[in-house]
Amino acid sequence: MRYKFFILAMIALCFSACVDSKNQNAHNQTGKATNLKFSDATKTSGVNFQHTPTRTENKWLPEIMGSGAAIADFNRDGAPDIVLVNSGAIGTKERSTEAKNRLYINNGKGIFTDKTDEWNLTGKGYGQGAAVGDFDNDGWTDLFLTNFEGDNRLLKNTGAKFEDVTESSGIKADGRWATSAGFFDMDADGDLDLYVARYVDFTTENPHKVYRNKMQIYSTPIYYNAVADQIWRNDGGGKFSDASEQTGITARKGNGLALAIGDIDLDGDEDIYVANDSDANQLWINDGAGKFKDIAQLAGSAYSETGTEEGSMGVDFSDVDNNSRLDIVVTNFQAESTAVYSQTDALLFREISDAIGIGQTARARLKFGIDFFDADNDGDEDLIVANGHIEDNVEQNSESVRFAQPNSLYENTGNGKFVDVSESAGEALKNMQVSRGLATADFNSDGLLDYVVLNNGGTAQIAFNETATKGNFINLWLEGEKSNRNPIGARVVAKIGERKIERQIMGAQSYLSVSDFRVHLGLSDAQKIDELTIFWLGGEPQTIKNLEGGKFYYIKQSSEPIPFIPGEKQIK
């Protein structure tokens, strides 16, 4: 055997001396062995969504932006349903049938039924993103849809259908391009306010033609002016007023694409991170009374590590380095890393993506949607990223970069390091489309988190988590009473022996999307949570002892947990 090996080695050496061979896969970092497995369940799930964007020779900027997904339990049966946003025809107010937004109601087993018409889910203009939140605290989660023309819609959930209440709510359109949005309770008064990120002042009247090597390509936002974001304050009674100036967020404009809303400094109020495309990102710190100050640059979370603007597309928070402080992770353009701003000291960040194993493979993709989720229930959060280039002719300008790209899955190894396991984590991650929006939830109630991806000009993908070696779990449906009902802004701390797991219910993350508000906790090999503390926003902490694993619990503020089976019955 040794001799044969020697012969082969010599021949290989000899050939390499005179033949132009390619050292393929020497740098392949995406196929590391893993237990994580995701299957493509799109065909069997009942989700038959096709994204319909505009495509013109003009290569208008909105054509390439894609759209988002919102996951929420719209019918209160304990199972996460899905709204998928479609785009349509730029310049046309009404959508064609094929460009409709879609509502898919889940039976708790991951089988969805299209209830778009029954629920009267409308969609106007060129659709972009979605946010969910129970703005009127009636127990039914409502929906907010953004679009390119800025004619955003607030849809009230009556329990059986959506009613467009935009006009009566006071939320006004000003014709500016809105992207991601998120409900949050900025002043902890128990009702949900609304943040709307906005992009640039592109219109079909002022398009810039951009070329690379004499070939027209889709432009970046640097050719346009940034549009200021908005905050709509909930005044009660279903009314909102524009509080953008009062809250201070108009002090700095950016090319806003994505939002993460959470308590980044753990001071009991909700802060906002805005991922701005080719512009400084913003970290708006809340003073507790609903006034914000952007500290991103001084805190080290606005730019690349060398101080340059990046093409930021998506964002999420997670404690990546296990120091009990939330870190900020931002997806960026091709050849830029997915920036991991580690919060090393209170509100001081350092970019560490290369040192923790994310940087190399991230640079090989153009990244949009992003979500941290515990894919194997081992107690730490893994990372899923939706990828796809913005230049539909990029293959003509590069031998190695593609328009359609596979999505990325990074496994958290538990010691602050991540490994890209995309190529070995199942067929779902082999799907090559131009991915944009992304959100996660346990769709089929098997105790493992699944995901949905929106693809620009393609089908939506439902991926089921089929990881065989998995830990125990607990899934919590929390409902506020004094706090907002969803309850966005709540923080959960679970003690399991010596271990501690912290999670927040975030009003927004990813790109144009929002994930399930239910709190999924991976227990590893533990059979129970010894002590669960819920920090309700604006309320007293609630402690629950000895919560048995492997179950879904409904917990109303100040009440005992009630186990439930998702999709079985409506919970009043």
Added chain:
Amino acid sequence: MSEPIFNRGITRNKTNRFNRFRVGLYYLSVLLFCQTLFISCQNAAQHEASLYSQDANAKSEIMRLNQLLTTGQSVTAADFESIKQIRVKYPNTAEVRVVYQSALINRSDWESVAELIEAIPASQRTRDDNLNLAKTYLKLARYQEEIALVKPLAEKDKKDFEFNSLLAFGHFFLGQDDEAARLLDSFWETIIQNRRLDEINTRGMIYFRQKNYAKATEIFEKSLEINTNNTTAYNYLSRIYAAQGNEEKAEFYRAKTVELNDKSAADSLEASRRVQQIYALETAWKAKNYSEVINLAKQILPTAVEKDQKIVLYQYLFESYKALGNEKEANDALTEAQKLQQQK
């Protein structure tokens, strides 16, 4: 019945001796085979060089493409396809490989650049090949490979500034700050003498990470002396002063960072506008729309920086005026082009 132990040993020895003989034959045949292959490859390379030297079309096309690349002009998809075709025909010709590599760099196709240089056997790579491969690995964030490549070269010649500097970058990006600092410190005088901004800023960033704000400030101020348009230095100075609670200075440097980034975006926008105008001019020229050519050439001329570009624009003006029968304007344009030509 089992065989006595000593007998087994003797039998084995016999077998081993026979095996060694067989192995010797294998080695010999393999070496002969390899030598034959190597010679045939050398012959093939010589044959290829000879064919290329006689292929006037390929040579002139490579010259044309090289001209495009060295003058910073666009390399279109068709141009690139042309280089690829020639490379298929002449894979071992250095001249062809250099132009192909430049085209890949022009397209920022770093994966392909790495593959191209990796295909050269390590023993045959030049110093420039190794430097380029190391820089490409840095671009691709393939830091482990970069360190594996550069470390032996840096250790071989401890005075080699370039390899040691590249090694320092690899360690820095992997968060191995002490090793990066040690390497940079050992070349600090050279770094300062040669005004190497990247190395200076990297050293400053390490001091910042280590919370040695006094040294970090000193380094970034030095960096600003060398280049005032230095976003990294302004960004870090603002972060240093913010960390120290000096809000006024932090805000000053924050504003400078924003100003520089805005300026950079504005410059990109201006460059893109110019490119768009040039394409429009070429389109008008092809369509024989001479009035439009004159209009666009006059718009571009005030912003044209390079003499070559100005000469080309005056030539467009000359030809267009001539085509429209405006002799005086045509001659004026020609005179301007000639003046610029003489100044070159």
